[in-house]
Amino acid sequence: MIIGPYINGAAVLVGALSGAALAQRMPDRLRVAMPLTFGVASMAMGVILINRAAHMPVMVLAGILGALIGELIFLERGIGKVGSFARALVEKVVPAKAGGLSQDEFLEKFVAILVLFCASGTGIFGSMNEGMTGDASILIAKSFLDLFTAAIFATTLGYAVATIAVPQLLIQLSLAFGAVLILPLTSPQMIADFSAVGGLLMLATGFRICGIKIFPVANMLPALLLAMPISAFWSHVF
Template identity: 30%
Template sequence: MIDFWAKTSGTWINVFTVAVGTTLGLTLKNRLTQKMQLIITQGIGLITVWIGLSMANTMSQVKAGNLEGVILGLLAMVIGGIIGEWLEIEERLTALGNYLKKRFRGQGLFTEGFVASSLLFCVGPMTLIGSLNNGLTGDNTLLTIKATMDGIVSIALANIYGIGVGCSILVLLIYQGGLSLAASAIATNLTNPESNPYILIATGVGGLIIVGIGFNLLEITKIRVASFLPAIVISSLIYYLASIF
């Protein structure tokens, strides 16, 4: 029987890399000019958009009956977004960030950093498939790769947003660690997770949310990305319903 550590080892490694990256980012915070911080933000934003678009493309590999993956994704985003607004997820996550800001006396863009990094670190194919592998077999390879990427990104984000990035560790620990533990109970019912349509459609919808984060970083517009989080779960449900009718 796989013990607790083996099931969640990838998450603990991820928590460590984000903590180290945040510390380095804070150390460098006063040594970078405003122009340098801006160009870092824009660089992260562009890469984030590219990653999101690459993830979103997985929807093209999904088809349920006569419905293409893009239609399933559209339905998931609309329905999930409505549910997210009804649950006031954006406001609740922002309120949590503001509470932590007050609790730890954070300054400046604390809440923005907390929300953006929480979503960026928790939404993605590596989180889903990596947590699945970690929870089922104890293999943390994918999550270790993701942890390395998150650690590098957190350096730049902490330099821009401050300690709010480090507080996203709480969300990372609960969400990703919870997925790993839950995966041990449900993963045995899934075959070939890398090509499983439920994983692919959820990954595609998650990619669209990542694109929204990129747009926010680039200040192209203000997208209420947190409100779309229910769409990730809704996407798999919509695929199931479409495939049986």
């Protein structure tokens, strides 16, 4: 029985609702400091995953080609429109407070945490691992981190953060149920290269959350789809 994705989705939902409800009581120093901590943590996890790469050229090539595809199809713009729709939908029920984030500021942060929640290496691997072994421990551990992350970001982004629980749940369920078909076709090298590409995205996401450099993280998502095929080709040829 698959339970990890449901627990992780519930953690994001509860965290976001709690953070948005308690936003007025949250000290400003926490709103500023905690996202920076999450950004650094994302960069640290990204570096660890990148170091596990079996073939470094595979990670570089997948990252470049994935970003190229994402730019050509305007993927981040499309995700931004989804974020705008989610914000407008939520604000019909819960009006935004005066003096909140501008639309550009909101989309910049929303896209970053959308990638952090939905495309993290931990979530993807944890979902596939549970699908194959029935072990939900990785996703349960991730749920504790997501609970507090969603709460902190919801203090500035509002109840719209709660909508991220829906795509996250759908992605994790798809990976968990599809893992039975996917993982038998993979090798340890392919999984390592896949994790390294996920680490590259997490590193870029950390820079974005900290406001150091606004990488187009969403446009880099196709790299995850290319990682395993390129890794298999590289191993066969070289």
